[in-house]
Amino acid sequence: MPQSPWLNITDNSDFSIYNLPYGVFSTATRRPRVGVAIGEYIIDMAAVAGRGKFHDLKVPLEVFEASSLNAFMHLGRARWKAVRQRLIQWVSQENSPLEQLKGECLIRQSEARMHLPVQIGDYTDFYASEEHATNVGTMFRGKENALVSNWKHMPIAYHGRASSIVISATDIHRPKGQIMPKDAETPAFAASQKLDFELEMAAVIGKDSELGHPVLTEEAEDHIFGFVLFNDWSARDIQRWEYVPLGPFLGKNFASSISPWIVPLEALQAFQTDGPEQHPVPLPYLQKNNPRNFDIQLEVSLQPEQGEKQIISRTNFKHMYWSIHQQIAHHTVNGCNLRVGDLLASGTISGKATGSQGSMLELSWNGEQPLQMNSGIHRSFVEDGDTICMTGFARKENIHIGFGEVKTKILPAL
Known part of the structure; x- marks a missing residue:
């Protein structure tokens, strides 16, 4: 899998392009929402979805604006895989929609506060x-x-x-x-x-x-x-x-x-x-x-x-x-x-x-x-x-x- 140089991810990064883990984060200006870790950054999934980038995958904006991953998980494995494959494609190529939106959609992890990623029932x-x-x-x-x-x-x-x-x-x-x-x-x-x-x-x-x-x-x-x-x-x-x-x-x-x-x-x-x-x-x-x-x-x-x-x-x-x-x-x-x-x-x-x-x-x-x-x-x-x-x-x-x-x-x- 090629790695795009615009992300500048080190070889030993926990959050490589092979990983793309999900979490919930907030900043001084963004309320808790769903994010995906990549290198030193967090992809603000609500910001990406707000630009219509997951509309064709039938993933509504609301699931990424939520303060837990429960709504996204309820969509099922087919949607999880489709979103993951799109993210892999974007972080693996030059001039992708994510690179074009990086000023709006990429947040430094050092500037974010992390929250419980799921609403735990049992x-x-x-x-x-x-x-x-x-x-x-x-x-x-x-x-x-x-x-x-x-x-x-x-x-x-x-x-x-x-x-x-x-x-x-x-x-x-x-x-x-x-x-x-x-x-x-x-x-x-x-x-x-x-x-x-x-x-x-x-x-x-x-x-x-x-x-x-x-x-x-x-x-x-x-x-x-x-x-x-x-x-x-x-x-x-x-x-x-x-x-x-x-x-x-x-x-x-x-x-x-x-x-x-x-x-x-x-x-x-x-x-x-x-x-x-x-x-x-x-x-x-x-x-x-x-x-x-x-x-x-x-x-x-x-x-x-x-x-x-x-x-x-x-x-x-x-x-x-x-x-x-x-x-x-x-x-x-x-x-x-x-x-x-x-x-x-x-x-x-x-x-x-x-x-x-x-x-x-x-x-x-x-x-x-x-x-x-x-x-x-x-x-x-x-x-x-x-x-x-x-x-x-x-x-x-x-x-x-x-x-x-x-x-x-x-x-x-x-």
């Missing part, structure tokens, strides 16, 4: 990494009982809280809740001392399914608009006390953070790859025939308030035991319906190698082996003033596709 968090589940199980139940008996038979999940999902660069306060102190007989109400991040990816649902009708694994892609980076914050001490018998609640629902740009599924097709072999063989409704995982490299960095930024974890989305296609099939097998704007988070992504764990709980082994930072300080869990930043990218030959970042600073408890 949010489900899975537990789909065998390495993560094994590590956590080993800590709390011992090596022989690391995985519970149902784990390799179905993608485990819980329904989370959509209202507390925030965009990158939104600071969050340390949560409070009930905690059972060591050797105590009664719980105490206190700020969490074991605040943790969880490195995840989340699929954005772009097509409704019908109540009562399961979605098959081979149909799952029809419902995926794209992916974002996802940080599912966790208060491990609150969670440990409350999770029996019904699972996560206050230890999880205080905040989750997402990256602002949704990378379309079409941009990631070249990075599909086989996932791990599954033993025992899943039940028929969870079986798959084609490559289903995605080769996306992920990193987590931690920056203390008065210290330097340091990468503390590197892993890959391809390690997931249960694929997003299997997650969707299991989510809907009982007739539960998906709705446009839903988020399905992967669960913590961990690898086998040292330093590839996707949470502080694992990296510090529940605080028993604190991380030593380059500055000489140690971290068992995330402390006040720390900034956690997650990034991700996929690379193949000359194709580079990035997800930007999801970045959050922790403030003291209120």
Whole structure:
């Protein structure tokens, strides 16, 4: 694919012409609206549509003037593809309509404020990494009982809280809740001392399914608009006390953070790859025939308030035991319906190698082996003033596709 020199996009840009992710932005003079990232710029899709450039594709101006992508997603995959192909054509050639309108339709990302890209109806968090589940199980139940008996038979999940999902660069306060102190007989109400991040990816649902009708694994892609980076914050001490018998609640629902740009599924097709072999063989409704995982490299960095930024974890989305296609099939097998704007988070992504764990709980082994930072300080869990930043990218030959970042600073408890 040729690259037009008028855009001046660097080879390692997250937002190359192969990517073209969607988001919602505003400026001092433009209210929130739909944009597409390209290099250092944002294509103001409302401004382009206002010039009639998508009229023949039957994409109304209103969907790009909206403050979320839900209306655009409701148009369906055929329209998504048509708009994407037109943008690829415009950014790949000289003297295109986009170049002619660049003064009106191209905004520097540095001048924009990003917003939640979708109106989120429901949010489900899975537990789909065998390495993560094994590590956590080993800590709390011992090596022989690391995985519970149902784990390799179905993608485990819980329904989370959509209202507390925030965009990158939104600071969050340390949560409070009930905690059972060591050797105590009664719980105490206190700020969490074991605040943790969880490195995840989340699929954005772009097509409704019908109540009562399961979605098959081979149909799952029809419902995926794209992916974002996802940080599912966790208060491990609150969670440990409350999770029996019904699972996560206050230890999880205080905040989750997402990256602002949704990378379309079409941009990631070249990075599909086989996932791990599954033993025992899943039940028929969870079986798959084609490559289903995605080769996306992920990193987590931690920056203390008065210290330097340091990468503390590197892993890959391809390690997931249960694929997003299997997650969707299991989510809907009982007739539960998906709705446009839903988020399905992967669960913590961990690898086998040292330093590839996707949470502080694992990296510090529940605080028993604190991380030593380059500055000489140690971290068992995330402390006040720390900034956690997650990034991700996929690379193949000359194709580079990035997800930007999801970045959050922790403030003291209120």
